């Protein structure tokens with residue numbers, strides 16, 4: 607279980623507050639208007655941003671002061687952060703061994719992850735030889751192999767077409783179920799929230815609200831969210 611206890615973080619003029627819990631093995635959408643603080647919330651949980659006040663707990667352990675690499679977290683951002691000089695397999699392997707001395711079993715796992723994201727046989731290619739959507743899928747394969755219990759997704763599949771995006775969300779949901787991972791996904795697309803996330807964290811007026819069931823929230827949104835969704 608992830609707990610944000612009485613958190614305040616200030617970035618220039620902007621302040622975000624959060625006092626909420628995310629139950630184990632849940633899939634959550636993070637929704638709010640542009641500039642409401644969605645990426646700020648994920649940066650806070652990932653350890654890229656320190657709160658001015660409050661604590662983050664993971665399964666009861668205080669992780670507020672832990673650097674990103676020591677948190678139980680993996681990320682998938684829109685900007686996929688693939689290294690252009692490394693092959694697809696090496697980019698994925700970095701998630702397992704930073705010196706890239708991969709054994710046969712690790713290489714086999716990389717190939718299996720590539721098959722799962724629909725990119726079988728691309729191990730030796732470079733990111734520049736792949737489309738934006740394919741690069742996104744390589745980044746997803748990397749995240750899947752890291753198998754951390756908390757997965758943070760920031761608009762990860764925005765560059766993909768609708769069919770592929772649905773496939774990728776289904777894949778993330780399946781892997782999250784198999785590994786009992788908790789997933790927080792920032793999205794601007796209410797359909798994605800409905801299909802992927804039973805619960806939603808709404809960010810409004812500088813506050814990340816406690817999780818609430820997605821369908822009733824989107825069926826009957828509060829005024830600020832209604833205006834944003836159009």
Ligand SMILES: Nc1ncnc2c1ncn2[C@@H]1O[C@H](COP(=O)(O)OP(=O)(O)OP(=O)(O)O)[C@@H](O)[C@H]1O
Nearest residue numbers: 617618619620638639640641642643644645646647
């Ligand atoms: N380094 C910073 N210094 C000052 N203000 C910042 C900084 N980073 C973000 N902000 C401000 O914090 C607020 C929240 O930004 P954030 O990126 O979290 O919003 P968001 O909901 O993810 O937006 P979007 O949907 O447009 O990506 C914005 O008003 C932004 O201008």
